[in-house]
Amino acid sequence: MQREIDGVMYEVPTHMAVIMDGNGRWAKKRMMPRMLGHRQGAKVLEQSCEDVWNLGVKYFTVYAFSTENWKRSQEEIAGIMDLLRTYLKDLAKKCNKNNMRMRFIGDRSVLDQDIQDKMREVEEESAQNDGLQFTVALNYGGRDELRRMTMKLAEQVKKGELDASEITEELISRNLDTCELPDPDLLVRTSGEERISNYLLWQLAYAEFYFTDVLWPDMNRKQFIEAIKYYSGRDRRYGGAK
Numbered sequence: 001m002q003r004e005i006d007g008v009m010y011e012v013p014t015h016m017a018v019i020m021d022g023n024g025r026w027a028k029k030r031m032m033p034r035m036l037g038h039r040q041g042a043k044v045l046e047q048s049c050e051d052v053w054n055l056g057v058k059y060f061t062v063y064a065f066s067t068e069n070w071k072r073s074q075e076e077i078a079g080i081m082d083l084l085r086t087y088l089k090d091l092a093k094k095c096n097k098n099n100m101r102m103r104f105i106g107d108r109s110v111l112d113q114d115i116q117d118k119m120r121e122v123e124e125e126s127a128q129n130d131g132l133q134f135t136v137a138l139n140y141g142g143r144d145e146l147r148r149m150t151m152k153l154a155e156q157v158k159k160g161e162l163d164a165s166e167i168t169e170e171l172i173s174r175n176l177d178t179c180e181l182p183d184p185d186l187l188v189r190t191s192g193e194e195r196i197s198n199y200l201l202w203q204l205a206y207a208e209f210y211f212t213d214v215l216w217p218d219m220n221r222k223q224f225i226e227a228i229k230y231y232s233g234r235d236r237r238y239g240g241a242k
Contacts, residue, residue: 003056005225011232013185015059016052017207019199020045022191022215029215035079040217042087049100051221053132055228059181060134063199067107067141081115084138088118092125099131105177106140107148135181142201149175178203186231188224190216208234 003012020041027037045062052060065080095102102122109116119138152175156162173179183203187196192213196204210227 001056005055005228010228012056012228013208013231014057015061015182015184015186016057016227017061017063017184017187017200017204018048019063019187019189019193019197020216020219021189021193023217025191026215026217034076035083037217038080038083042083044217044219046094048219048224049132049134050098051224053100055221055224058133059184060132061105061137061178061181061184061200062135063137063140063197065106065138065140066198067139067144068198081112084115085118088115088122091118092122095122095126095129095134099129100126101129101131101133102126103133103135103180104138105135105145106138107144108139110139133181135178137199140177140199142196142198145177146202172202176202183207186210186227188212188227190214190219 001012001014002009004010005012023037023041024034025037026040027034030036049060065084069080070077091102094100104119104123108119111119149172153162153167153171157164178200181203183205184200184207186209187200187204187207188210189196190212192211194209194211196209208231210230212223212227214223
């Protein structure tokens with residue numbers, strides 16, 4: 001989609017996915033506890049939703065907590081979960097105020113019940129909003145998502161509800177956590193790392209990748225414009241030739 005930004009026309013991605021990396025390093029550089037980095041990262045995320053929407057992005061999906069993040073210290077995990085509780089507390093009200101729809105992807109079954117309840121409440125109360133479609137990947141892993149999808153389809157085949165020959169790419173996509181979302185056009189990863197870290201393995205098949213050295217707590221509108229500028233200059237052929 002063409003969009004004028006600060007007087008310049010850009011091709012803006014409909015769906016931007018982000019790996020928010022660098023909270024801990026941001027705090028370490030400032031001789032602060034890691035949790036202060038996570039808190040700053042959460043503040044930046046709120047501002048980022050406003051920034052990307054104003055820049056023309058319709059779908060915004062962020063990697064908040066992976067299935068591998070459980071390997072971190074119990075102290076850090078507990079701090080992140082408490083931060084999540086604080087973030088969720090008034091989220092439904094904020095979503096409705098900003099006409100933003102909220103979704104969560106990942107295996108929420110292992111999260112504390114109060115967190116699961118609040119996630120469900122936010123999703124239900126924001127379901128009719130047609131502004132930014134904001135999705136948070138929480139206890140999410142691309143391989144785990146594919147495992148869960150495979151088990152679901154295998155069970156249907158076992159029961160005779162589905163023939164194996166009927167399993168198509170479209171059917172797989174409809175049974176993933178992101179079934180309501182278009183595939184991302186652009187993946188942005190902060191902090192200088194250049195890998196996708198088990199994120200949206202199926203969905204990123206034809207996405208453009210933008211890597212930046214900026215740490216997530218330092219991410220701002222200017223940085224998102226740089227990502228869009230990069231995306232706008234790409235020639236997307238989806239396997240075809242021009």
